[in-house]
Amino acid sequence: MFANSAQAFTSQEEKAHVDQKDDHWMQGLHETVSDSVYQSAQWFDSFFIANDSEEQQNPTTTAKIRFAWLPKSRDWSEVKTRFRIRVKLPHFQDRVSLVLSDEADDQLNNLPLESANTNSSVEEEKFSLALNYTQEKRDDRLMNYRLGISGGDIFVRAKHKRRFDLSPTQSFLVEPSLYYFLDEGLGAKLLLEYDYQLSKKSQFRINYSIRGSAEFSGIRWKHGFYKLHQINETTASVISLQVEGERNGERGFVVDNYTLGYRYRFNALREWLFFEIEPFLEFPEDKNYTTTPGIALRIEGYFHKG
Template sequence: MKNIYMFFLFFFSFTSIGNATEEIEKRSTEEYEEETPWINGFHSAVSDSVYMSAAWFDEFFTEEGSVQQNPKVNAKIRLEWRPRSRDWDEIKARFRVKVKLPHFKNKVDLILSDEDEADQSQLPLETTHIQPEEEKFSASLRYMHTNSKNKYTDTRLGISGGDIFVRARHKRYFNWSENSAFKVEPSIFYFLGDGFGSRLLLEYNFQEDQKTQYRINYSIEGSESFSGIRWKHGLYRLKHLDEKTASVTSFQVEGERNGERDFVVDNYTLSYRYRFNAYKKWLFFEIEPFLEWPEIENYTTTPGIAFRVEGYFYKG
């Protein structure tokens, strides 16, 4: 039972803000008491601002005379500088806000982001993917039909990059031993401008010990907006170094098949991602050196490094 508990704890450590912050909040807060007060004020101001906006939105769905319930808000702000060979100007600032609406029995989320929330081309742990030059603001409502330990189903309706979309997704987890787990995640979607599409994500996880996990991902996607099928493989080694630090070593290959160019590999990526918590319990830093071999550069070795600062704001 202990191994099973450790497996699920580590399995969600890189995909869920809640699990990451929960472990950190268990530590003593004495180390933060003498810190500069301005950053505490900044964190409170952002959290309060997001919370008040969420409460205002949720009031539209409150029946007259009913008891007021407080929404739960999670917000993430990320600053990233990602210099590459031949490209030193790639600086990005990103935000994502998720609001649980209590008057829908916490089955509905409002998600706002300046990233393409409808884009499923990235694997769950992928971070070095080249982003499009055009920024895409996304707003969507997500309804959770099923949310249990081994099964999750949701539907999302929203707008992304000026295009209205709807997407249905199902996740299913299978565990056949204490150290092995398998995830199947099919989804279908429809864009008003691009038409129908579908995607299948397969994932296998092997827990070597309490601090080390290996993960293999495979994703295929088809859509009326492009010919052929796009695919992507990912191999990862996740390492829990201590209570404040973790690392991910990854190798990814992506391309397409059955299209106008038949079978082609678009890019190879090898990276090492080092993540740590410092200064405040809600503040995280990342350093990720990587190597790419893109087709557009004739598979020439392209080195790069990413520096990231992420702040998490939560209330409710």
């Protein structure tokens, strides 16, 4: 009996030692990424110091890194790595921020809650670097401007966001934006959103967006229907149905794809580490709307300092 107790105690010691090593490794990773982004932000912000006697202020940095594997019945090899870094520059009273990402600027084709988006032919992967200026920011409105480069193309964009509370349980969002790319020309997008609060932890949401551009004929449109549920403090889920297509183009009105999905998101191991599991069904036009099952597995890390 004593031998078994000693063996169990030794196993517990070994497990505690392994846990401490894991803790040290994960904490070291978080600090290394946070410090690296922060130091780069300080270096960039120092260019705006008027003179040597002026004291440099501390910037605020936020970084998000995502690893995703999106196997489908016809393609099991799709792996996506994403990063997004945002730096608020204190010498501009935090109205100006630097946004660095390996995605096209704001993913113009996507809805706010869209996540699977396995149709890479619609929006190819791009690199984006931009200065973002916020003229006005309140709880119910936002007005900002962005100037940068995306996929080797220089662009400028203006976006206005306004939210209206219709009742204690209902709200409506209007978000028009106007953008211009040197290579692609002038474009515009309108996003509409309706939210209905079913309970304290449950919400129904409808998104609708239309987008036109000199780059393509017709108008791109997309609908999104979502049921959001907060399971507990660290876990949430989203049931989604998305429909996208175009109208007034060369082919008239057409539906490109239907996507039905269930997204399960939880926080584990560290407060800055999140995991997602999202099984989905696609019905793409180019496959004659044949059912295409798939699943998205994601890991996201958030790094903040300032």
